Amino acid sequence: MGGAGASKDFSIHKLQNKIAKHIELSFFNEEDELGNKVAELSQELMKKQRWIFILDYLWNSFKPHGVGIPDSLIGCKLIITTRSEAKNNVSVNPLSREEAMNLFKPLSPQVEQIARDITRECVAFPLGIQTIVGTMKGSNVLEDLNNQKFCKVEEVFRILRFSYTHLSDKAIHQCFLFCGLFHEDFVIPRDLIDYLIDKGVVKGKKSREEEINKGHIMLDRIEKTCLLERLYGGNDVTMHDLIRDMAIQILEDNSQAIC
Known part of the structure; x- marks a missing residue:
C-alpha cells in the first residue's frame, strides 16, 4: 500500500517520482523522456501481486495509464481524493456525531461535554477535531476550550491556531513556523534541527548533543498536537496543506515571528 499528496503544482513527472519512491523503483535514467x-x-507495478495506491487531495485530472499506472489489474486499486468534480466519483460524507466523538475516546470523562460542543461545530472537519484532541492532551487548556466558540469550516484557521497558541513557548512556535516555510507536501527531515540550532531557535544547552535532543523534543511536541504528521516507517514529518496555510498566515500577520 502506498500514498502520496498531490499538491497544487501537480505534474505527471512529480507523480511518477513519488510512486517510484514508494515502490522502491529507480528509473534507468532520471532525465529520461516521460514515455x-x-x-x-507500468512494468514494475504489474510485477506486484497486490497493491493499493492512494492519491490524496488531487487538484488536476490525469489518465492513469499516462503516468504508468496499469488499468484494471486484479487485486490492485487506485484511490483518488479530490475537491473537484470527477466521473464515477464517490462523495465522502461528513463524520457522524458518534464517529466524531470516537476521536476523543482516549481523553478523560471530564471533557465529554466540551468534546460534544466541539463535535457539534466541527463534525465536517476531522482534521480540526484531531488537532484539538492533540492539544487537549496537554495541561491548562480545558478552561480555554470551554470558553471558545468553535464555528464552521470557514473558521478552520482559528481552530488550528488554538493548538498553535498552546505550544508552550516561543521556541516551539518558531520551530513550527520554520516547518511552514517548506514547500507544500515537502518531506521535512529531522536535519532541520541543525538549522534551528544555528539560527538560535534551539539554545540554552551545554553541548550540541543536548541541543539536538531538545530539538527532537520540540518536533515531537508539535507532532503530538497533530500540527505535524510523522511519515510511516521513519522519523521525517510533513505538514498538512491547511496547517501550512495557517503557518504562512501567522508569518504574514507577524513579520517578527521567526526573527
Missing part, C-alpha cells in the same frame, strides 16, 4: 518512465513504472 520511457511510463513503461518502467
Whole structure:
C-alpha cells in the first residue's frame, strides 16, 4: 500500500517520482523522456501481486495509464481524493456525531461535554477535531476550550491556531513556523534541527548533543498536537496543506515571528 499528496503544482513527472519512491523503483535514467518512465513504472507495478495506491487531495485530472499506472489489474486499486468534480466519483460524507466523538475516546470523562460542543461545530472537519484532541492532551487548556466558540469550516484557521497558541513557548512556535516555510507536501527531515540550532531557535544547552535532543523534543511536541504528521516507517514529518496555510498566515500577520 502506498500514498502520496498531490499538491497544487501537480505534474505527471512529480507523480511518477513519488510512486517510484514508494515502490522502491529507480528509473534507468532520471532525465529520461516521460514515455520511457511510463513503461518502467507500468512494468514494475504489474510485477506486484497486490497493491493499493492512494492519491490524496488531487487538484488536476490525469489518465492513469499516462503516468504508468496499469488499468484494471486484479487485486490492485487506485484511490483518488479530490475537491473537484470527477466521473464515477464517490462523495465522502461528513463524520457522524458518534464517529466524531470516537476521536476523543482516549481523553478523560471530564471533557465529554466540551468534546460534544466541539463535535457539534466541527463534525465536517476531522482534521480540526484531531488537532484539538492533540492539544487537549496537554495541561491548562480545558478552561480555554470551554470558553471558545468553535464555528464552521470557514473558521478552520482559528481552530488550528488554538493548538498553535498552546505550544508552550516561543521556541516551539518558531520551530513550527520554520516547518511552514517548506514547500507544500515537502518531506521535512529531522536535519532541520541543525538549522534551528544555528539560527538560535534551539539554545540554552551545554553541548550540541543536548541541543539536538531538545530539538527532537520540540518536533515531537508539535507532532503530538497533530500540527505535524510523522511519515510511516521513519522519523521525517510533513505538514498538512491547511496547517501550512495557517503557518504562512501567522508569518504574514507577524513579520517578527521567526526573527
